[in-house]
Amino acid sequence: KNEVEQSPQNLTAQEGEFITINCSYSVGISALHWLQQHPGGGIVSLFMLSSGKKKHGRLIATINIQEKHSSLHITASHPRDSAVYICAVQGQGGSEKLVFGKGMKLTVNP
Amino acid sequence: ETGVTQSPTHLIKTRGQQVTLRCSSQSGHNTVSWYQQALGQGPQFIFQYYREEENGRGNFPPRFSGLQFPNYSSELNVNALELDDSALYLCASSWGREQPLHFGNGTRLTVT
Numbered sequence: 001k002n003e004v005e006q007s008p009q010n011l012t013a014q015e016g017e018f019i020t021i022n023c024s025y026s027v028g029i030s031a032l033h034w035l036q037q038h039p040g041g042g043i044v045s046l047f048m049l050s051s052g053k054k055k056h057g058r059l060i061a062t063i064n065i066q067e068k069h070s071s072l073h074i075t076a077s078h079p080r081d082s083a084v085y086i087c088a089v090q091g092q093g094g095s096e097k098l099v100f101g102k103g104m105k106l107t108v109n110p
Numbered sequence: 111e112t113g114v115t116q117s118p119t120h121l122i123k124t125r126g127q128q129v130t131l132r133c134s135s136q137s138g139h140n141t142v143s144w145y146q147q148a149l150g151q152g153p154q155f156i157f158q159y160y161r162e163e164e165n166g167r168g169n170f171p172p173r174f175s176g177l178q179f180p181n182y183s184s185e186l187n188v189n190a191l192e193l194d195d196s197a198l199y200l201c202a203s204s205w206g207r208e209q210p211l212h213f214g215n216g217t218r219l220t221v222t
Binding site: 041 | 143145147151154155158166168198202209210211214215216
C-alpha cells in the first residue's frame with residue numbers, strides 16, 4: 001500500500017460542476033501539499049496546509065489530521081482547470097522528504 | 111511563472127553516459143529539492159539541499175548526486191545512466207525548509 005493514496009484516479013466533469021479530489025495518507029505528517037501539474041510537466045503549488053481549511057479563489061483545501069485525509073474542492077469548474085492534481089505529504093520530525101500520490105487527472109469539458 | 115528555471119528542457123543520452131541537469135531558483139530561496147517523475151507516476155524525492163548542504167535523501171543510489179551553489183542555483187548529476195533513469199526531473203525551491211514550494215517546468219531525460 002502506498003503511503004499516499006488519491007481518489008479518483010481520473011475524473012471527467014462538465015464545466016460548472018463542483019469537484020472533489022480526495023487524498024488519504026498513512027503516516028504522521030507535518031504538512032500536506034496540493035499541487036497542479038499541466039501536460040507540459042510544470043507543477044504549481046496550490047496549497048500547503050497542516051490543519052483546517054484554506055481557500056484561494058475557486059479552490060478550497062481541507063485536512064483532517066485525525067483521519068489522515070485531505071480534500072481539494074473546485075467550485076464552478078472550468079476547462080482551464082483540466083490538469084493532474086497531486087497530493088504530497090511531508091513527514092514529521094524535520095523530515096524533508098515529500099511523498100507524493102500518483103495524481104488525479106481531471107478533464108473539464110465545456 | 112514561478113521564477114524557477116530548469117535547463118535543458120529535453121535531453122537524450124545513451125546508457126552509461128553521465129548527465130548534469132541545472133536549476134536556477136528564485137532569489138532568496140535557500141532550499142532546493144530534486145524529484146524524479148516516471149511516466150504516469152507521482153514524483154519521487156531524490157534529495158534536498160539547504161544552504162549548500164545535503165539535507166535529506168530518498169531511495170536513490172549514489173550515482174545520483176547534487177550540488178547547491180552560493181547563489182542557490184543547483185545541479186543534479188547522474189552517472190552511469192540506465193534506461194530506467196528516463197523520466198521528468200523536477201526541481202523545487204523555497205525560502206525555508208517548511209515553506210511552500212516553487213517548481214520548475216522540469217527536464218525530460220530520455221536514455222536510449
